[in-house]
């Protein structure tokens with residue numbers, strides 16, 4: 001069945017360029033009414049301009065779609081509220097939120113000013129929090145919402161010179177992991193995309209060579225984002241990696257581990273001896289929530305207590 005966004009209202013943050021632009025245009029091409037948000041600053045978050053958001057909104061209108069630009073920053077509660085209000089004022093509701101806006105301020109941690117740390121956290125993590133907070137009451141009332149948050153392999157796996165960015169991107173995962181549980185009964189499904197695409201983000205590192213750029217187009221990431229925004233999507237709390245035509249799931253998992261007898265002392269020497277088994281990930285599993293994780297950890301202990309008749 002074809003996926004359509006007819007009668008759906010989408011807010012895409014940081015949609016004036018790169019991935020956000022691609023998401024906004026694609027959703028609009030499939031019928032969504034789109035708020036094209038972009039502050040229009042530099043890659044390191046300085047300045048601002050109305051031009052990028054305006055241009056993308058015009059591109060959408062030119063293909064017969066519906067869009068309205070918004071130039072607010074995601075990084076304060078008030079301006080994030082304005083972004084969502086733009087959707088409500090122009091289109092009456094919000095069904096889809098794509099938190100995509102971002103900046104980078106790369107430096108090794110010992111050379112990084114704490115202001116660089118703060119700002120990156122503000123834009124990525126708090127920007128996602130503020131926009132979600134503003135959109136959530138509308139979604140809860142209508143019992144429908146699709147939210148896509150943007151994480152990064154830098155946070156999931158680590159990257160030199162990106163402690164601030166990695167912390168923010170992993171913070172988004174923690175935020176999603178808990179919010180997905182709260183959103184579920186209202187049919188608000190929340191997933192995270194870990195994209196890879198040739199945009200200005202790759203310029204400082206020069207990571208994307210000219211010859212590979214055609215194969216790492218933002219549109220290839222958008223296919224997954226659009227699916228996650230659709231009513232067909234029924235998954236929540238997943239992290240999907242997308243780039244260069246490859247799509248995969250990233251998951252936080254726990255190894256099988258080892259269980260010592262809890263009635264007796266456990267020493268660091270025992271940890272040393274059994275470390276290979278503790279670190280072994282062959283039988284690792286993921287959990288939907290802390291409840292599942294605790295059941296796995298403590299379940300057998302509770303059973304034992306039950307059998308022995310202990311209090």
Ligand code: NAI
Nearest residue numbers: 014017018019039040073074100101102152196197199201
């Ligand atoms: P980009 O720089 O082309 O797009 C980011 C957009 O966000 C820009 O247009 C910028 O003006 C806007 N923006 C920045 N601060 C803002 C604020 N406070 N309020 C509103 N808009 C703001 O870069 P790209 O690559 O499209 O990045 C999009 C997202 O994807 C970011 O969250 C980034 O961290 C993430 N990402 C990108 C990867 C890639 O390979 N390009 C890899 C991993 C994550």
